[in-house]
Amino acid sequence: MKYLITGANGMLGHDLVTALAGRDVTALGRNDLDITDLDAVRAAVPGFDVVINAAAYTKVDDAETDEDAALSINGTGAGNLARAAAENGAILVQVSTDYVFDGTATSPYEENTPRNPVSAYGRTKAEGERLAQELNGDRTYIVRTAWLYGQHGPNFAKTMLKLAAARPELTVVSDQAGQPTWTLDLAQQIVALLDSDAPFGVYHGTNAGETTWFGFARAVFANAGLDPERVQPTDSASFVRPAPRPSYSVLGHGAWTAAGLTPLRSWDEALADAMRQGVVEPE
Numbered sequence: 001m002k003y004l005i006t007g008a009n010g011m012l013g014h015d016l017v018t019a020l021a022g023r024d025v026t027a028l029g030r031n032d033l034d035i036t037d038l039d040a041v042r043a044a045v046p047g048f049d050v051v052i053n054a055a056a057y058t059k060v061d062d063a064e065t066d067e068d069a070a071l072s073i074n075g076t077g078a079g080n081l082a083r084a085a086a087e088n089g090a091i092l093v094q095v096s097t098d099y100v101f102d103g104t105a106t107s108p109y110e111e112n113t114p115r116n117p118v119s120a121y122g123r124t125k126a127e128g129e130r131l132a133q134e135l136n137g138d139r140t141y142i143v144r145t146a147w148l149y150g151q152h153g154p155n156f157a158k159t160m161l162k163l164a165a166a167r168p169e170l171t172v173v174s175d176q177a178g179q180p181t182w183t184l185d186l187a188q189q190i191v192a193l194l195d196s197d198a199p200f201g202v203y204h205g206t207n208a209g210e211t212t213w214f215g216f217a218r219a220v221f222a223n224a225g226l227d228p229e230r231v232q233p234t235d236s237a238s239f240v241r242p243a244p245r246p247s248y249s250v251l252g253h254g255a256w257t258a259a260g261l262t263p264l265r266s267w268d269e270a271l272a273d274a275m276r277q278g279v280v281e282p283e
Helices: 011-019 038-044 067-088 120-139 156-164 183-195 213-223 254-258 267-276
Strands: 002-006 024-028 050-053 091-097 140-145 170-173 201-204 231-234
Touching (some): 011 024, 050 067, 067 120, 120 140
Parallel strands (some): 002 024
């Protein structure tokens, strides 16, 4: 099997390369392949059995005023890869997001829950899902994830440690629930999915359990040997952002079990492991 990774310079892209170590992998960053250019994509995909699209426009707030730019990468770019994958009989893994949902649920979103994004970023990622399913649906895995942290890029956990060194006390919102997810866990899960005979379709790639940003921050402090009481709760009204944030982003994992695969481990176990390995350090 030959694997093509797009968005390889990102946090997940780096860990996908690690998870696929020893295999025939070509890892392309944005400067190597512009996925918004269909001709370039059509020239790049032939010869590969699997295309993993980890490329994305992830500036959630900027997308509110620059939706066209976000759509070109998250929507059109995903569609280009799906089209080229279909033309070459390749499997596509399209990495997506919890933002395709409206965040108003009170129990975990199942994989077949209708998409209902409320932000520009969410709309563009939903369009990427739609195009992937429309153009290569019989050979596409959509893997939705959320609240990512890892070694190779900025993220919430690293930011908390950086702020901890500069401030005696932090306030973090306690009214948004989700699932902190280690990118290495996600990368390994994607590889396990590809190595299986699981049916094509939608899978939720988040660590199990749930917490709030406040709970996540306190866990980061505790695992770093810092006093978690230095983190105090506040509400979203105190941190108004251009893009609406889902108040509930917890994703269900039923598709893994149905396919005979084990869902990702708990978020707190993964975080403790990542921090023991020195993955989360202030930048």
